[in-house]
Amino acid sequence: MIQTMKTQTKNLQPLTTRHLEVLNPGWWSTENITLFNQPFTLDKYPFMVELYNMAHHPDIVVKKAAQLAFTTYGINTTLWFIKNPLLIGNAIYIFPTEGQVYDFTNARLNPIIEDSPAFSNSDQAKVDNMGLKRFGNGKVIYFRGAKSDTKLVEMPANWQVLDEVDKYDNPDIVSLVKERASGFSQKYFKYLSNPTFPDIGIDALYNDSTMAEYYLKCDACGKEQSLHWDKNIDINDPERGVFCKYCGAPMDRLARGRWIHHKKSKRLGYTLNQLYSPTVTPQEMIEAFKRCRGEYDMQVFYNMKLGLAYTPKGGKLTDDDLNKATQKDRERGEYSGTLFGGVDVGSFLDWVIIDKDGKVIDWGRAKDPAEVIRKFKEYGVFSFVIDALPETRMSIEICTALPARGSICYFTEKDNEQESDDGEYNILNRNRSLWIDRAFHSIRIAEITFPREIIQDTHFREHMKNLIRVVKEAKDDKDKTITFVRNGKPDHLMLALVYAFIAKERFTDVGVDWV
Numbered sequence: 001m002i003q004t005m006k007t008q009t010k011n012l013q014p015l016t017t018r019h020l021e022v023l024n025p026g027w028w029s030t031e032n033i034t035l036f037n038q039p040f041t042l043d044k045y046p047f048m049v050e051l052y053n054m055a056h057h058p059d060i061v062v063k064k065a066a067q068l069a070f071t072t073y074g075i076n077t078t079l080w081f082i083k084n085p086l087l088i089g090n091a092i093y094i095f096p097t098e099g100q101v102y103d104f105t106n107a108r109l110n111p112i113i114e115d116s117p118a119f120s121n122s123d124q125a126k127v128d129n130m131g132l133k134r135f136g137n138g139k140v141i142y143f144r145g146a147k148s149d150t151k152l153v154e155m156p157a158n159w160q161v162l163d164e165v166d167k168y169d170n171p172d173i174v175s176l177v178k179e180r181a182s183g184f185s186q187k188y189f190k191y192l193s194n195p196t197f198p199d200i201g202i203d204a205l206y207n208d209s210t211m212a213e214y215y216l217k218c219d220a221c222g223k224e225q226s227l228h229w230d231k232n233i234d235i236n237d238p239e240r241g242v243f244c245k246y247c248g249a250p251m252d253r254l255a256r257g258r259w260i261h262h263k264k265s266k267r268l269g270y271t272l273n274q275l276y277s278p279t280v281t282p283q284e285m286i287e288a289f290k291r292c293r294g295e296y297d298m299q300v301f302y303n304m305k306l307g308l309a310y311t312p313k314g315g316k317l318t319d320d321d322l323n324k325a326t327q328k329d330r331e332r333g334e335y336s337g338t339l340f341g342g343v344d345v346g347s348f349l350d351w352v353i354i355d356k357d358g359k360v361i362d363w364g365r366a367k368d369p370a371e372v373i374r375k376f377k378e379y380g381v382f383s384f385v386i387d388a389l390p391e392t393r394m395s396i397e398i399c400t401a402l403p404a405r406g407s408i409c410y411f412t413e414k415d416n417e418q419e420s421d422d423g424e425y426n427i428l429n430r431n432r433s434l435w436i437d438r439a440f441h442s443i444r445i446a447e448i449t450f451p452r453e454i455i456q457d458t459h460f461r462e463h464m465k466n467l468i469r470v471v472k473e474a475k476d477d478k479d480k481t482i483t484f485v486r487n488g489k490p491d492h493l494m495l496a497l498v499y500a501f502i503a504k505e506r507f508t509d510v511g512v513d514w515v
Helices: 001-007 017-023 025-032 048-053 070-083 098-115 173-181 201-207 282-290 295-305 319-324 369-379 392-401 432-444 458-465 492-509
Strands: 059-063 091-095 126-129 132-134 140-145 159-163 188-193 212-217 224-226 258-261 268-272 339-345 349-355 359-366 383-387 406-411 416-419 427-430 465-471 481-486
Touching: 025 048, 025 070, 048 070, 059 201, 070 091, 070 098, 070 188, 091 098, 091 173, 098 132, 098 140, 132 458, 140 458, 173 188, 188 201, 188 427, 212 359, 224 258, 258 268, 268 383, 282 295, 295 465, 319 432, 339 369, 339 392, 339 416, 339 492, 349 369, 349 492, 359 369, 369 392, 383 392, 383 492, 392 406, 406 492, 427 432, 427 492, 432 465, 432 481, 432 492, 458 492
Parallel strands: 059 188, 059 268, 091 140, 091 159, 159 188, 339 383, 383 406, 406 427
Antiparallel strands: 126 132, 132 140, 212 224, 212 258, 339 349, 349 359, 416 427, 465 481
16 A cells, blocks of 8 residues: 555655655555554555545545544544644644543554654653643644533644534534634644434535545446445345446455545545445444344444434424425414414524414514514414523513513423512423424324415425434333434424424413413
8 A cells, every 4th residue: 555655646756755754644654653553554445545645635524434444544644744844733633522532542542652653752742641742843732522612712723633523512613613723824624423414514514525435446347336335235145245236246345446526615525334344344234234123223324334314214394294284274374262472592583373272373583582572462472482592681581571471491301490580481491302292293193283374485394394303212112212403404493383382281281271
């Protein structure tokens, strides 16, 4: 593989070894890194050559399966940056949790620094502590967990590796950390992760990139192709291994291929599954697939084995669900009896009004509290629930303007409530997953219904479809857990509907007789 790198750089001749170390992170890594007491090599990972050669690119995203050596790629290229005399600045490497930082620095990083030739002389790294490595040339690598919001804003770093992006509790960490490079003219960002759901995290970043795939040539028919689970594998014949999707001949899945970029973009994007892995066989992948017993298992298989985003079956409301719950003979604004409202607070105030029978009456988006107050007064909303966060002051303002009608809601693990000190509004705690699940079910069985206008209101419909229901299976159904995540797109009107549903159910539960 080293010879391959020499060949790839022959057009730059004459080059000295020093030139190659500066220009080519792959060359530098194979010459200077010792990994697990062995000289680092890319011989078993031919798909890595381009990624190493392009490591100096300012924006790289990798949507990947597990066990493909990308964390090694992240740290090796970071060490190359630290040692490169032509590149200025500091580096930061971010994991989802502080515990992973501790495990990585002790089990992986420290042995590399101690054993590798690059750090064996006066430029030996000065290992300060778990989260900070300072080197003889004055450069620094910070290691942080994504939960450390306050620590992340304290350090300037223009070489940034964000590992396992989709496991960050707070997705805003990505933009928060990126801001730490604003003081540098040279900026380098690398995003690495197994995906989770479509259009979330690494999947969204990859979709906004060159979207490269790794292509191999079939020795039999000569046609190039990227390897796919549904085209190059027969789960009923595991021993067949990987075969050509065109002619059916066996393929060497570990052979050298080439990356083909499908879009023009300033961001380089790569995706890879375990069919290319030198440590996982196709037979092992087939066995893992056959062990899947539910949608949670299938989610893990797609994310970790195939490197693909996955939406569990039945996990989202669909157009069909919404159409079945639409009353085509009812117009927006028509209602009978008592009305209830819900407000989701964000950059705007999204509101929904329903009646005692669960009919959605009206909805909209307001720029300020006065618009919501006016609309609720016009309809004579009897009771409403409003999001407590992030603008609690704004929520209290709306409740105070409509005394004894409003409740401020915090999403917590348990359902309980109390009255505010002045008695003008209630403070609710509600289980987020439970109440969204109840609203989902009510829509699917048409206990919550919509007027015919939603057929054409694509904005409203999209908000209804942008939450994903995730079930983690367990041997005992009592241990089954349900949660809801966004698919990366707005869901504010859906949450406003959930709040209106909570408002209605509060009074239904106590047996009030409605008009």
